[in-house]
Amino acid sequence: MKKALISIAFGLTASLLATGASAQATLNSVKQKGFLTCGSNTGLAGFGLPDAQGNWTGLDVDLCRAIAAAIFDDPSKVRYIPLAAKDRFTALQSGEVDVLSRNSTMTMSRDTQLGLDFPAINYFDGQGFMVRKKLGVSSAKELNGASICTQQGTTTELNLADYFRANNMKYEVVAFATSDETFKAYDAGRCDAFTTDASGLYAERLRASAPDDHIVLPEIISKEPLGPAVRHGDNQWGDIVRWAHNAMLNAEELGVTKANVDQMKGSDNPEIKRLLGTEGKFGEAVGLTNDWAYRIIKHVGNYAEVFEKNVGEGSKLKIKRGQNALWTKGGLQYGMPIR
Structure with a gap:
């Protein structure tokens, strides 16, 4: 009986260690490679489109840039893999890409049957x-x-x-x-x-x-809730993608922009202090530095800046914020609190 209990305990410990290692697999892999591999559109203006020199722009592209900024303090450390709709989920499942950021709709079947998670909705569409x-x-x-x-x-x-x-x-x-x-x-x-x-x-x-x-x-x-997808089971990686989007939403709501983010580091507002890492250790909880959100805003901007530049009324697409306005302005975008 004693040997059996020891064997069970050893098995549980090994299982927990394996689960812990698996949960950090993607972040560790990205750090070791030195870049993020982002599954992107083959070419959709405003969301994911390369120019003649191979420089990518778009709302979905900027989410990948935000993730890279949070990890490396450098939004350029991304390699984009153009994926057709029929190939996108297979590429993510196989590990060809670290994150799929390619105007993909979250549905129940995709969320439950494909071994994927959708950590955030960065564009509500139809x-x-x-x-x-x-x-x-x-x-x-x-x-x-x-x-x-x-x-x-x-x-x-x-x-x-x-x-x-x-x-x-x-x-x-x-x-x-x-x-x-x-x-x-x-x-x-x-x-x-x-x-x-x-x-x-x-x-x-x-x-x-x-x-x-x-x-x-x-x-x-x-209803087409569009957002990034990650492999199911890597909770830490899903958290990083989710909170990269939330950081940009919270920055917009709090009035933190690319232009004033350095000045805002001196703010007495506790929400801003937690967002920018001058209070608390929220970055450590997901394997990042505590200024992870500061890096995102400094390099990429808040959600309003990213939206307006890529698809908003100041862009060629001239799309109104509509459902993608903040919840405080009648929209559906709601940044979860950092606390």
Whole structure:
């Protein structure tokens, strides 16, 4: 009996040690490599897009830059891996990328069946439709019998089927493997309408041969909470990704920006002190330095700065904050407290 108990105790201890080691696997791997591997879009303006020199910009890109800043104090220590929709989750599951930051919708099946976690929602979106003005359509409910271009391996296919079935309408789906192929087919006139997340519609319209000839219809037919994904089971890594987003939200709410973050380190506000690491040891709890959030804001900015630069009304996309405004301004973005 004594030997059996010793054996059980040893087994439990070994299991706990293995779990602890596993829980730190991604952060340790990133530190050893010296860079973060970020699964990104193949090219979506405002969210993830490389220029001719290979420099990446976008809302999702800036989240990866924020994570790198928190770890290395250097937002440039990121390698971007462009992933098509059908390949993105496999690349994360296999360890090809450390984090997937690629306008991916959190759904129950993805959260529970793919071995993934979605630590944060960095953009609340919904699926819509774009058509040519000459089609004479002002509502999605006028698309009965239309041909619709959509991308394979995305939630848009299911949403499309649900919407037309619910409204007792017929349609013809014209599906392609990549978003680039899908939009090019629509722009070439191979279908009557193009459907994807509303943010993607505004981004893709910029690439049209005649952007002003197209309109985005008013209907939003789904909920698309977009956010980064990580592998299930690595809780420490999930915490780092989650709190990188929360740090940018809290910074916006507290009025801490790239321009004034150094000045704000002298603030007497306890929330700001905890955010910037001058009080408490919150960074140590996730394997980072205590100025982890200061690094994010100093190098990348708060959420408002990142949103406005990439997709906001001051950008080419000219998207209003809407649901992505802070909760204090009628939106859904709510930074969890650092305490």
